[in-house]
Amino acid sequence: MMKKFPYYPGCTLKQYPKKFGIPSEESARALGLEMVEIPRWNCCGAVASLTADDMMHQVAPIRNLIRVQEMNDEGLVDNEYRLVVFCSMCFNTLKRANMMVKENEAALNTINEFMDREQDYKANVEVVHFLEILRDMGFYRLEDMIKKPLKGLKIAPYYGCNLLRPKEVGIDNPEAPTIMENFVEALGAEVIDNPLKSLCCGSYHTVGGHKDIVAERTYAIVNAARKAGADMMITACPLCAFNLDDRQALTKELHPEFQHMPVLYFTQILAFALGLEDKAGLEENYVDARPILREKGLMD
Amino acid sequence: MSKEKENDMKMITVYIMGKAYKVPFGLTIMKAMEYAGYRFIRGSGCRAGFCGACATVYRRKGEYKLRTALACQTTVEDGMYLAQLPFVPSNRKEYDIEELDPKKNVLSEYYPEINRCVSCNTCTKACPQELQVMDYIQASIRGDYKLVTSLSFDCIQCGLCVVRCPAEITHYHVAQLARRLYGKYYSPVPQHLLDRLKEIEEGKFDSEIEELKKMDAKKLEEVYVARDIQKIPRGEVAGE
DSSP: OOEEEEEEOHHHHHHSIIIIIHHHHHHHHHTTEEEEEOTTOOOOOSSOOOOTTOOHHHHHHHHHHHHHHHHHHTTSSSSOOEEEEOSHHHHHHHHHHHHHHHHOHHHHHHHHHHOTTSOOOOSOOEEEEHHHHHHHHOHHHHHHHOSSOOTTOEEEEEOTTTTTOSTTTOSSOSSSOOHHHHHHHHTTOEEOOOTTTTSOOOGGGGTTTOHHHHHHHHHHHHHHHHHTTOSEEEESOHHHHIIIIITHHHHHHHOTTOOOOOEEEHHHHHHHHTTOGGGSOGGGSSSOSHHHHHHTTSOO | OOHHHHHHSOEEEEEETTEEEEEETTOBHHHHHHHTTOOOSSSOOOSSSSSOOOEEEEEOTTOOOOEEEETTTOBOOTTOEEEEOOOOOOOOOOOOGGGOOTTSOHHHHHOGGGGGOOOOOHHHHHOTTOOOHHHHHHHHHTTOHHHHHHHHTTOOOOOHHHHHOTTOOOHHHHHHHHHHHIIIIISOOOHHHHHHHHHHHTTTTHHHHHHHHHOOHHHHHHHHHTSOOOOOOTTOOTTO
């Protein structure tokens, strides 16, 4: 029997399904967790608004949370108010908006009054990252379900900012997180500690006129992982994944001696370890992870 | 209209640009304004709810909300405040559909302001066609041409969404670009249309056309009435 969760994909999982959406949804399914996409979801808000009286930018995230109430009303999920998110950025934005209205009744009332064609948000939804679902399920149980343990593979987790900060929103200790390390261990791989695992990846500079900032960050972060002995890195944030993987092209231009390293989205390596090799989207990354997987005898 | 006839009619009071007028009950906003003496040289078109020219703003007695509608499709109520929009000077980009690369998010490239959408849903509330306008803008941010096409298909381009949007998005031009991209690059090509085009190019109908050109109006009418009409059973689509 599949356990059904309301699921918020966000734009990146949908726009690049082979690399993000399919590995995430299929891995969950293989673990007995059915991700039921919110009907008619809208943008998460992308960046949490820090202005205390700016209610307009809270409308988008709260509207998505109202859809979770509707899913329960309509029986698409069974009394399940935990909204599962894979993208760290969507997770951060949705959770912060949710926290804001839970703590500020006046703000909640204003937003409910504004959205007079929707049912009121009752502040009863909980925004959770998929890694939290795995942790709550028990990483030892995940370990039991792995079809292809990643024996001999050295993986350096990379957190970035949105999974950990601010600490009220973060899914783990912002200074010394272990959740992704435990995840990597459950897959049967060896955990490599990257001292720069929560250094900023350069974020939105990647779309502006300062791509070099991102390329330099990538240089520092990937080199630190290599120095620590990693074969590859994983991250839960699609923007970090883009910056650390695709931006390696520019890093190489700026630093000809730079050595490429594969950077996978965490559900890509999860799908692979669950035996869903054809659903892992390994052909989608800029730096191909397949040679190292073959070298380790994990792939034909 | 004779004075006696007017007395028989139920009259109501509406306020056109702030001034009170007595108009007969049951008229559309457009006809009520004409009854009061206004003459439309813009902001009026088909008068049947299809062309989208007569976007209008009104308020009902006792309400705080400004409502939007098509003036030719909405009947007046007592105490209504009315104002007609002659034109929406919205931003429309020029492009050559042949030169666009649909694999990129063309909508975001030509109309980057779609990314300013905060999902306030004001556009959806403004739409006289009752389309899910916000949903198609959200789909356009993701480059989902197919969803934009299906959600916006009944758009009549009245411009009311544009007038109301706090993010200054030009919804209907974005949707039109999406439909063009979907139509050109993704929707299946109908074989019967290709076959017919080929027949036309090969001159299969040239002699018939020449014959029709020579006919007078009366004869043309006879031919028209007597023409073969393809019977399409209910629920089926021609050409399938």
